[in-house]
Amino acid sequence: MIEYDTQNSLxxxxxxxxxxxxxxxxxxxxxxxxxxxxxxxxxxxxxLRRNTYTDYLNILQSPEAPSVSILAxxxxxxxxxxxxxxxxxSVRYPNFEVIVVNDGSRDRSLTKLIEEYQLEPVNFxxxxxxxxxxxxxxxxxxxxxxxxxxVVDKENGGKSDALNAALNVSTGDYTLNxxxxxxxxxxxxxxxxxxxxxxxxxxxxxxxxxxxxxxNCRVEKGRIIEVNVPNKLLAQFQTLEYLRSFLLGRVAWxxxxxxxxxxxxxxxxxxxxxxxxxxYDKDTIGEDMELTVRMRRYAREKDIDYVVGFxxxxxxxxxxxxxxxxxxxxxxxxxxxxxxxxxxxKRLFLNPFYGKIGMISYPYWLLFEWLAxxxxxxxxxxxxxxxxxxxxxISFLYLxxxxxxGYTVAFTIATLYIxxxxxxxxxxxxxxxxxxxxxxxxxxxFHPFVVYCSVTGNWDYFFEGKKAWGSMKRVGFSKPGSxxxxxxxxxxxxxxxxxxxxxxxxxxRPAT
Amino acid sequence: MRQFIxxxxxxxxxxxxxxxxxxxxxxxLLILAAIMISVVLRERSRKNSVEAxxxxxxxQVEPIIQEVVFTDLEASDFKDAVKKINRIVDSTLYRKSNMxxxxxxxxxxxxxLGGEAFERLENLYREIGLKQMALEYLRNGxxxxxxxxxxxxxxxxxxxxxFEILQYTDADNVxxxxxxxxxxxxLGGKKxxxxxxxxxxxxxxxxxxxxLDQSRKFEYELIDNIGPWLQSKxxxxxxxxxxxxxxxxQYHERSQLRKLLYHRNxxxxxxAIETTQELAYSEALENLYEVFELTKTxxxxxxxxxxMGELGGPKEAGFLREVLVSNREYDLVMEAAKALKRxxxxxxxxxxxxxxxxxxxxxxxxxxxxxxx
Numbered sequence: 001m002i003e004y005d006t007q008n009s010l011x012x013x014x015x016x017x018x019x020x021x022x023x024x025x026x027x028x029x030x031x032x033x034x035x036x037x038x039x040x041x042x043x044x045x046x047x048l049r050r051n052t053y054t055d056y057l058n059i060l061q062s063p064e065a066p067s068v069s070i071l072a073x074x075x076x077x078x079x080x081x082x083x084x085x086x087x088x089x090s091v092r093y094p095n096f097e098v099i100v101v102n103d104g105s106r107d108r109s110l111t112k113l114i115e116e117y118q119l120e121p122v123n124f125x126x127x128x129x130x131x132x133x134x135x136x137x138x139x140x141x142x143x144x145x146x147x148x149x150x151v152v153d154k155e156n157g158g159k160s161d162a163l164n165a166a167l168n169v170s171t172g173d174y175t176l177n178x179x180x181x182x183x184x185x186x187x188x189x190x191x192x193x194x195x196x197x198x199x200x201x202x203x204x205x206x207x208x209x210x211x212x213x214x215x216n217c218r219v220e221k222g223r224i225i226e227v228n229v230p231n232k233l234l235a236q237f238q239t240l241e242y243l244r245s246f247l248l249g250r251v252a253w254x255x256x257x258x259x260x261x262x263x264x265x266x267x268x269x270x271x272x273x274x275x276x277x278x279x280y281d282k283d284t285i286g287e288d289m290e291l292t293v294r295m296r297r298y299a300r301e302k303d304i305d306y307v308v309g310f311x312x313x314x315x316x317x318x319x320x321x322x323x324x325x326x327x328x329x330x331x332x333x334x335x336x337x338x339x340x341x342x343x344x345x346k347r348l349f350l351n352p353f354y355g356k357i358g359m360i361s362y363p364y365w366l367l368f369e370w371l372a373x374x375x376x377x378x379x380x381x382x383x384x385x386x387x388x389x390x391x392x393x394i395s396f397l398y399l400x401x402x403x404x405x406g407y408t409v410a411f412t413i414a415t416l417y418i419x420x421x422x423x424x425x426x427x428x429x430x431x432x433x434x435x436x437x438x439x440x441x442x443x444x445x446f447h448p449f450v451v452y453c454s455v456t457g458n459w460d461y462f463f464e465g466k467k468a469w470g471s472m473k474r475v476g477f478s479k480p481g482s483x484x485x486x487x488x489x490x491x492x493x494x495x496x497x498x499x500x501x502x503x504x505x506x507x508x509r510p511a512t
Numbered sequence: 513m514r515q516f517i518x519x520x521x522x523x524x525x526x527x528x529x530x531x532x533x534x535x536x537x538x539x540x541l542l543i544l545a546a547i548m549i550s551v552v553l554r555e556r557s558r559k560n561s562v563e564a565x566x567x568x569x570x571x572q573v574e575p576i577i578q579e580v581v582f583t584d585l586e587a588s589d590f591k592d593a594v595k596k597i598n599r600i601v602d603s604t605l606y607r608k609s610n611m612x613x614x615x616x617x618x619x620x621x622x623x624x625l626g627g628e629a630f631e632r633l634e635n636l637y638r639e640i641g642l643k644q645m646a647l648e649y650l651r652n653g654x655x656x657x658x659x660x661x662x663x664x665x666x667x668x669x670x671x672x673x674x675f676e677i678l679q680y681t682d683a684d685n686v687x688x689x690x691x692x693x694x695x696x697x698x699l700g701g702k703k704x705x706x707x708x709x710x711x712x713x714x715x716x717x718x719x720x721x722x723x724l725d726q727s728r729k730f731e732y733e734l735i736d737n738i739g740p741w742l743q744s745k746x747x748x749x750x751x752x753x754x755x756x757x758x759x760x761x762q763y764h765e766r767s768q769l770r771k772l773l774y775h776r777n778x779x780x781x782x783x784a785i786e787t788t789q790e791l792a793y794s795e796a797l798e799n800l801y802e803v804f805e806l807t808k809t810x811x812x813x814x815x816x817x818x819x820m821g822e823l824g825g826p827k828e829a830g831f832l833r834e835v836l837v838s839n840r841e842y843d844l845v846m847e848a849a850k851a852l853k854r855x856x857x858x859x860x861x862x863x864x865x866x867x868x869x870x871x872x873x874x875x876x877x878x879x880x881x882x883x884x885x
Contacts, residue, residue: 046656064720064721066717122884123881129842194718197716197721198718198719396531399534403534413552
């Protein structure tokens with residue numbers, strides 16, 4: 001009898017601990033999102049207020065504008081490369097060059113570039129400040145119109161290696177690192193450079209900008225001319241996810257100077273510091289986050305009073321996967337990349353020397369980006385187990401799930417509201433309602449899928465030792481013979497035959 | 513139905529407190545979501561109505577503005593036009609918003625017009641009462657309203673408001689301060705730049721670019737204050753003064769410029785070298801040698817080599833050749849080669865190539881001699 005009582009109380013204690021962790025953690029996550037959301041709204045409004053009288057014309061005409069190199073690595077991008085380079089060349093900024101790195105493409109990317117832009121090899125003396133695979137040739141255009149275009153042809157070495165090669169060739173003081181398949185807003189560079197030029201007290205080392213989803217948007221001559229909500233439900237889910245992440249998450253982290261990730265799709269960096277840090281890490285799959293963290297760490301260790309900025313404007317548009325299998329690979333890779341970066345910089349964890357990133361950002365990422373899906377999956381398994389054993393209160397569990405669902409929906413709707421009062425990109429009423437409907441379904445379908453991808457990503461990282469990228473076959477923003485008003489459709493399926501460095505697939509992480 | 517509600521009420525009443533809390537929260541969240549959706553939809557309707565009003569005002573006002581701007585109206589006709597515009601924007605509920613629409617419209621016209629039309633538009637701005645409105649906004653508690661008002665007044669060239677604007681050139685709020693400084697230079701010209709004499713707050717590069725943009729519109733004249741600015745304790749003021757020297761061809765204060773070549777702040781030093789080069793101040797060559805020896809920063813040393821390429825003669829060519837042959841730093845070798853090319857010393861570069869002193873150096877020389885790069 002006594003023995004039975006003891007066992008029973010032990011189970012009770014375990015269940016109590018389980019309740020405490022699961023419910024407490026969930027409430028903590030909810031509160032953190034709420035706080036970040038409030039900060040973001042305040043910041044976005046402040047930014048918009050300033051923009052009511054900001055005139056970018058001054059810098060556009062200025063001989064004192066700092067030089068910027070746009071670095072665009074490309075691998076098997078023949079479907080879109082010509083249009084995308086055209087879009088990059090038409091960016092509004094007075095002093096910039098575009099460096100396209102053909103990273104040993106197996107398709108006709110280079111041939112197409114040579115033909116379209118009248119390229120010829122030049123005697124470029126590459127300064128290998130960062131070690132890379134061999135650069136075969138550097139091309140410049142015979143046509144003076146493309147005077148600021150440099151094309152680097154090198155042996156395949158992966159995205160990081162391509163970016164490092166571009167860094168070696170670049171002459172600008174700053175680098176805008178982008179994915180060649182992204183569509184930039186015309187004044188993207190002006191807006192991204194402004195924080196660098198405005199900062200007086202600290203050293204601005206990098207700025208990021210908001211990336212939005214281009215699926216189903218209308219593109220003309222390399223520019224988005226009509227913003228639409230994607231047709232496919234999966235892309236709609238990602239639209240909501242990106243909105244939450246960029247509009248609410250990163251804007252807040254930017255204002256708190258706690259950003260750990262400047263997206264690989266869009267970020268301006270102080271070139272000298274990137275080089276001093278050793279450039280992009282070739283051995284990581286999450287090279288964008290790794291570089292951001294390493295730069296911050298380097299700056300702190302060298303006692304540089306630095307800051308990382310974020311521009312809340314939608315400046316870049318990217319295509320997201322519309323197939324579950326491609327999305328699974330992408331999310332799996334993001335998870336592995338984040339885990340790798342977090343583990344390689346574990347020294348930051350709760351280390352007061354690193355200030356906010358050590359005490360707030362890193363623990364946040366660890367708890368809410370890496371561990372959240374694992375805790376969630378573990379919690380679900382235990383809940384099912386406990387309910388089968390009849391040791392937990394099922395009705396309270398249902399209610400709690402309803403609470404989480406209610407919160408997620410309310411938060412998504414709040415995001416749409418904030419989008420409405422700030423940047424107002426989805427102008428048609430029907431589009432908004434489609435997003436609302438997607439927001440109602442998302443917690444039931446999309447969220448569990450993302451959790452699953454994250455769990456498998458962790459499994460692959462720790463038990464399978466996977467390091468390779470996933471891939472996405474691109475349809476392209478334009479069809480041959482026409483570049484007028486094409487709508488963008490997402491990648492159809494994965495391309496298992498991709499080479500060592502697969503297509504620069506969707507790599508814009510939306511994590512908060 | 514009534515019984516059902518009563519049943520639910522008693523059911524809820526009988527629940528444990530934690531159940532009640534969760535149910536309450538779920539209900540609150542769902543209600544909140546529903547409210548937000550309706551607010552979003554209402555916001556859309558509001559935006560639509562504002563846009564419609566904006567279109568209506570523009571449609572009615574634009575012909576009047578065009579008449580005022582493009583024809584030489586009699587004073588009475590001008591007054592009639594002002595009255596008409598005031599009648600259009602007059603509204604009990606929306607007057608402020610309508611005036612805002614009108615303000616943006618006039619600013620738009622002002623940015624796209626010139627000559628006499630400019631002045632007529634400015635008169636219209638005053639007479640409609642927009643200037644008065646901007647002056648009232650200057651006293652508003654919100655920084656962005658003050659900053660926007662200052663920006664509007666400067667865009668519309670309301671020179672008579674300069675005195676009010678000058679009061680904000682060292683304002684606590686950085687945005688207000690920046691707008692006031694910019695407006696002061698735009699409205700008051702060089703004289704209004706005297707705020708730089710005792711400016712303590714740092715000037716951002718963005719602000720320097722804006723002020724330079726305005727300063728370049730001045731008629732050429734020597735700026736007396738450059739000297740004190742070059743000696744300012746505020747490094748950003750020194751940098752801006754150097755930028756002004758360079759772009760506005762301010763050839764005086766050369767001795768001060770020479771001193772700045774040794775400045776403790778490398779950014780000032782760099783700008784000083786750049787200015788020395790641009791102003792063709794070849795007397796400073798001896799100082800440049802010293803700077804090259806004293807500094808360890810590659811960036812500053814590279815700047816020195818570039819300046820030597822522009823200002824130097826045979827002696828400097830020898831020095832540059834020495835750097836080309838003996839230095840191992842890529843940036844310096846590249847800069848020395850470029851400087852030699854700029855001096856027209858292809859002979860030095862070609863002999864270097866022929867002697868094949870180092871592969872790296874040879875590649876750099878090939879690079880520099882390739883005119884396509």
